[in-house]
Each structure stands twice: as C-alpha cells, then as structure tokens.
Amino acid sequence: MSKILDIAHDMAKDLVEVGAMDEVTMRTVESLCLPEKKVFLPQDIRRIRTTNHLSQPVFALISAFILHQAGLNRTDFFDL
Template sequence: MTRTYKSDVSASLHELASDLHEVGLIDKATMRHFDESCLTPIHEFTAEDIRKLREREQVSQTIFAAYLNVSKDSVSQWERGQKQPAGPSLKLLSLVERKGLSSIA
C-alpha cells in the first residue's frame, strides 16, 4: 500500500514507528497516533470545493480526471454534487489541495 506523508521527516518517523510496532515495542493505539500525525489528512470535498480546486489549477475536467485517474464524467458528477469522491481519489484531491497538481504528476 502506498502512503502519502506530510513530509520526508514524517515518512521517516512513521517508518521507524512501523518497525517498532512490528517487533512489539509499540502498541496499536500508539501506531494509530503515528498514522494520524504523519500521514496526509483527508477531508470531504463539496462540489464547489472540487470545482474551485480544478479551476485554481487551471485545467479542464478532462485533464483533471487524467491526473486523478478517473473518468471525466466522474469529475463532472463530483462538481455537480451527484457523486462524492472516495478512497484514492479523495486522497489525491487532498494532496492537490495542499501541494498542487504537480505533486501527483
């Protein structure tokens, strides 16, 4: 599973914590804390949020969809509020929001 971290330092800390968890020196509750603090946060996006994000990046729905590896119809439905992004798409939208479209190119 690919993880997206807030920074290189967070990635290193999380990797260390994961190793300590594997050998039994860190419990599950502590590991969850590391997950929350090191991994890129995800939140729900409204239709308006998605449209503004795409427009901020100055790309068409087709290009935006290609970067997110979804169909143009999915982006269109998200922007109209007919469907909500989930899973990997939601994670990618969070990354684009924080770091720009070039972060997932």
C-alpha cells in the same frame, strides 16, 4: 509527507512489528504523519469536473457516494 515524517512512520511500524509499540500508539503516529489536507477552490473543482467531462449533478452524486463509502457526510466538511 516530509522525509522526517516518513522516517518516523517507518520506525514506528518496525516498533509495532517487534512488539515495542502498541496499535493505539501506532494510530496516533499515523494521524500525525498524514499529509496536509488540500483546499480546493471553486475554480479547482470546476476544472476537475470539466476535465473529466462530468456535469454538476453527476459530480455531486459521485462526491456524495465517496463520502458515504468513507462513512462521512457533507456536514463533516461544511458548516450547513
């Protein structure tokens, strides 16, 4: 996050604490302050997998489990 977004996020949290901002607006501010999503190229994924000594099936299983825990599925990320 950039320095400016950090400051804006801290100010918004303070405003919620004193009752000057509601939770819905805070969620909007938080969504705007999220860092950019990193794009992983196939070679990045392979490097991560091999560095952690994981086979492709095990890596896929772990990835699916993480998505499931977050309430997401592969179609949220890929056009299948």
